[in-house]
Amino acid sequence: MGLGTEDRNRIAKRAASEISDGMLVNLGIGIPSLVPNHLLNNHKVMFHAENGLVGIGSSPEKGNEDAHLCNAGGLPITIRAGASYCDSTVAFGMIRRGRVDITILGALQVSEVGDLANWIVPGQRVPGMGGAMELAAKAKKVIVLMEHTDKAGMSKLVKKCTLPLTAKKCVHMIITELGVFSVNSEGLLLTDVFEPFSIQEIRNRTEAVFTVSENIHILKE
Structure with a gap:
């Protein structure tokens, strides 16, 4: 069972901050695509897409696509x-030259040292890795x-990724419906908790080891 609209938008809103x-900024598919909806209308952020576009706006209203x-x-x-529009080689050139300030992606697993697995489940057909x-x-x-968990209820924050890696030690922050984790040299640090969850509930549902910030934030919206 996937997340509801409220949870998905709460995660996207926290990412927008x-x-x-x-x-x-580059956005992946799924929850990341909701992020522009949570910025002020007069923002000066340019969203980038690998298919050759810089300057994505909010999602269109139904019927106005x-x-x-x-x-x-x-x-x-x-x-x-x-x-502005460009071909995909220029769009990928922006990425490879380090011009993208933030990329916001989905994931299948993230390890406690920031390894990322987000492109394939062995045995399933996928269109390819794309720009991940x-x-x-x-x-x-x-x-x-x-x-925070997969369809079987297993933690997606893991001690070690069991799925094929996209990249090692690349993730800086993870946001789930339960809370927000930053990745530092010592591992995962829980910095924010979404109400009504508790730190103990998050521990119970997380395979990876994490520490808790001394200045933990409680997010009410």
Whole structure:
């Protein structure tokens, strides 16, 4: 059972607070695609897509989609004033040259040292890795937005990834419906807890070992 709309938007809203004006930001599919909806209308952030667009806006209202405008996942988008188009080689060149300030991705697993697995479950057909490998390796900051557990109820924050890796020690922050973790040289640090969850509940549902910040934030929305 997946997350509801309220939880998905709460995660996206917390991720949006990490973004500052002037940044170039890449968004993955799923929950990350909701992030632009939680920025002020007059923001000066340029969202980047691997299929060749810089300047993505908020999600279009139902019925107002433009068939010619989509993100790298094929989902409908809008564009902001000043947006520009390019081919995918230029879009990937921006990533590989380290021009992307933040990438916000989904994940299948994240280890307690920041290893990322987000592109394949062995035995299942997928269209390919896409830009995940380049983004994980080259973006200045990698933020993962994901459900805390998988469909079987198993923690997606793990001691060691068992799925094929996208990149090693690349993740800087993880946001789930339970809370927010940062990754530092000592491992995972729980910095924020979403109400109504408790630190003990998060421990019970997390395989990975983590410490708790002395200045823990309780997020009410």
